[in-house]
Amino acid sequence: MLKHNSYFEGGVQSIGFERHGRRQTVGAIAAGEFHFDTAGAERMTVVSGELSIRFAGDAAWHSYPAGTAFEIAANSGFDVRAATPAAYLCEFL
């Protein structure tokens, strides 16, 4: 029922589950910079630490500390940078 996911040789890892027919993952990001593409739209809530995000088509980095959230459109992508390990909740919308 729960599913372990690992990306970038373990630099990003998450546990997937489902609530009310919608997939969610809760995971951690090691210090570093990573790129993710989206199929469906996602809401990412930072639950520990802080993430810097560069959205597709935007040159600037935006900072999201614990307690804040951002959304990514379907068929898009984003770069994520963590200065120190951070944790997030990802809801597939």
Added chain:
Amino acid sequence: MLKHNSYFEGGVQSIGFERHGRRQTVGAIAAGEFHFDTAGAERMTVVSGELSIRFAGDAAWHSYPAGTAFEIAANSGFDVRAATPAAYLCEFL
């Protein structure tokens, strides 16, 4: 740097990381009831869904919805019950 943990045949899974020299895990709990013992003290914050907790020495169940947190003393334990899959952040204090 990130570490995958699996308990109860995958019914509880988490990703461990470290911030400021303190260990944290972010994880998910499948629907069901599980018992955990603590070595050090922990703070558990529910980040998705809702958990019911029965603390050691207390017969009553207490409900913790997403956005709330509870702490467990060192060398203690607790029962956790999830009606539907839920996610949490655990900080080792």
